[in-house]
Structures are given as C-alpha cells and as structure tokens.
Amino acid sequence: MQFSKTEQQALRDVAEEMAEAARAVTLRYFRTDMAVDNKEADGFDPVTAADREAEQAMRAVLAKRRPDDAIFGEEFGKTAGTSGLTWVLDPIDGTRAFISGAPSWGVLIGLDAGQGPVLGIVDQPYIGERFIGGFGKADWARNDVRKEINVRACSGLENAILMTTFPEIGTRAERDAFMAVSDTCKLTRYGLDCYAYALLAMGQIDLVIEAGLNAYDVQGPIGVVQGAGGVVTNWQGKPAHNGGQIIAAGDARIHAQALKVLNQDHL
C-alpha cells in the first residue's frame, strides 16, 4: 500500500490525536488507588479501568476521523473495517509497571497496512515523552520540543547494551537462548517494558529481545524502531508484527550476530 505525503501526515496526526486522548485518561489513573481486576484466574495480569477507558478514548478518535479502518485493541478486540488498514492498540503496555507506579509503561499504537506497521507510537504520558515512527523517519517529542531520532551504529555484540522486561523471558529454552546473547553483550538491563524500544530508537541502547508477546505489544514499537532505522524480526529472522519472540536491533550487524547466538544449541 502506498501513501502520499499528505496521507502520511494525516495518519500521523490521527495517531497523535489518539495518543493525546489516551494520555489524558491514563494520567488520571496513574499512581492513584484504583480497582485492579484479575484477568487470569491463576496468574497476575491486572487490567485497570484506565486500560479500558484509554482504549475507548482512542476508538472514539478513530470513529470520528477514520471510520473505515479496522481496529485490533487489547481490551476490546477486533472491529472490522474496509480500508485495508488496521489500528493495533495497547492502551497500557506494561500494566505491572503501571500498578507499581513505575513510568516505563506506555500507550502503544500501530498502523498495520497488511504486512505489519507502517506507523507506530510509543507514548509515555507521565514522563511526557512521545516516540513516533513511520514512513521512513522517527521523532521524539516532549512538551513543545520535537526532534528527529535515529538508531545508533554498533558493530559487535561485545559493545551492545541489551534490554528485556522479565529476567525469566519465557520458556526455559527461551531464557537459555536469551542468556547466551546476554553473556556476549556489554550490559543487560531489565524492567523497562515498551520504553526499551524507545531507547533503542533514540540510539541509547542496541538490542531488545523478548518472548511471548502479542501483536498489540509489538506493532507500535516496530513502527518506531523501523522509522528510526532499526531492524525488528522474530528469533527466526521473519516478520514479528504478529508477536511471539522479538528481537529489535539498532544495527543490522548485531541483529545478525544475535540471531546466530539465539539459534545455537544452548547446552
């Protein structure tokens, strides 16, 4: 699917309007006492009122501005459309961080044109930072400041800073594969949820490796990282926009090196 410059800007504007709407809702709930539901019977997957209201706020923007587009949201599922475009929404990525008061959660918005996101947003309302990438470029914005961001070069894993959210990663095999990469990196940091992809897009870190993700966890980040010049695939080097195992790299060279390590025998 091709987009004119005018169409690209219109889509960016809608995405930012959605992020703004979700920001207002989430900030009203962040660090306040609130009812925390339990999605899973045996597990801990909190869903808050903020989650639901923020998705509703984004859907309201789409109903008005892009009624023909499809929607896939974490909270309210799929809504069909006719344009061939799907907005993929995670109103609060990192609900565990959210309920802990830690500002590493984010509002994620991806615009899937059929083969993955052409546009993505990672918004961190409390810090007040927005990362928006797509159509070959990416921006960072805070208050009235806005500037272009780009990934940084990193030629070898031994110089790379790696991030992931959960030290357990996923299955035992996934953890072993991750640790094999981690062992070759300069530094590994944990716990930043979607904010890690934003740091990658701004050239502050070099790798993000995660597993067990859903489409709505990754489409926003993929849009931002690709817009900033980075590479995102699954652990087999295939498209990652449907979720699962993800590896995002600022430099294609360490993407290739890390893929190789992930797929070695880890004995």
Place this chain on the structure above:
Amino acid sequence: MQFSKTEQQALRDVAEEMAEAARAVTLRYFRTDMAVDNKEADGFDPVTAADREAEQAMRAVLAKRRPDDAIFGEEFGKTAGTSGLTWVLDPIDGTRAFISGAPSWGVLIGLDAGQGPVLGIVDQPYIGERFIGGFGKADWARNDVRKEINVRACSGLENAILMTTFPEIGTRAERDAFMAVSDTCKLTRYGLDCYAYALLAMGQIDLVIEAGLNAYDVQGPIGVVQGAGGVVTNWQGKPAHNGGQIIAAGDARIHAQALKVLNQDHL
C-alpha cells in the same frame, strides 16, 4: 543529635540546593555522547564526567553553606568536618541506567548524624521528580507541585510488590534468599535503581531488597523511606546505613515476614 525546626528547615534547604546543582549538571550530560571511563579493570562500572562534575557542584554548595560538615562522596571520597554531621553523596546512582538513557538513575544525598541519615534525597532530574525525607516526614516535588508522601500498609507478603535492580542480586546465596521472598510476593519487578525506594516511599510498592551496596547508595534512600514512615535495615534486621544487604519495607509487618524468609535455609 537534636535539631530545632529552624535547623531542620535550614538543612532541608541546603540539601535541595545541592540536588538542584547536581540536576543541572547531570541533565547536561544525560542522553548525550560522552566519554565513559572504566573504573574496574574487569567489570563494568562506568564513571562519567557527569558523575564527577555533579559531586563537585554539590561540594561547592557545602563549601559555601555548611563548611564545618564532613563529606563522603562516591567520586571524591572523604572530607573531614567538625560538626558531627556528614553529607553522604552519590552524584549518579545507577550509572548503568544513565548510560542506557533510562531515567531510573538518581542523585542521592544523605545527611548522617552519626547513626545513619536524619535526612535524605532521591532526585530524578530527567523526570523532574524529587523525593525528600527526614525529621519524621517526606515530600515529593515536581515542577511547582509539592506534596507529602507516605508508605502504604501491606499486611502480608502475598499482597506485596517487590523491587530490586539486578536479577542476580549478589552472591548465589543472596540470590537464593531473595528468590525465596520473591516467590511469596504478588509481583517482583527489576531494574529501577534508587527510584524503587522512591516508589516505596510514595506507597506505590511494598518492598525493596538489594545486596552489595555502599553507604552512598543507601543513605539518601533510607532518609526518604524512613521520613515517609517505612523501615530499612540490613538482612539481619540491623542498621543498614553503611551499605551491604538492604531490605526496605513500607509496612513493619512485611519487613518482619521478609526477614524471616531471607534467613531461612534455602535448599
């Protein structure tokens, strides 16, 4: 040592002036390219120009405002004093977060009156949040907003949110003891450095457990947490202001429960 209300306020003002000075320096360096030295030959303990300049900026405030107090800073060591008070400074706690662009690092200031901090600050310059605690109270401040903060009640570990910075904690035995507590908690989160103590002081989380710390890593956080009504000791329930193994809790009940688990046989 006793302090009048006037003396308490004067000390708070000096501490905030120091935090302000360090904030200006650290923000000038955060997320810019900078020379990163290597303190340890075989390890990764980056010291940046920001670290050194920020401590110098805080020392300059003390030279002018509190010339008789002693100083113990991470970067420039000990300076003797005659007042019986020692300012314990970590210009950038969480240098690994700092060089990764993650806003979980902080400027730490503790005022030790001989038996640990009577006043402490955790300042996060990029988010723009300051946590200051001492003399029986604690405040949070951001931009022009300032409000009192307090720890929250939590009667049992099964309802507690636990944080620590590094999943490896310290030695194998320390990690096993930590994991025994983690297994009983509702949720464990990693990676937030000193910011975890600030979240505890504001009643967002319930426990922070770490090991291998230095006096300058803990005196600021202890002042904040105690000021907000929390409890901080080492893993033996003894004073923690000289560093080592630390457990900070918002509620004395889970502090006692967690100590018990830490000191079980972990087989």
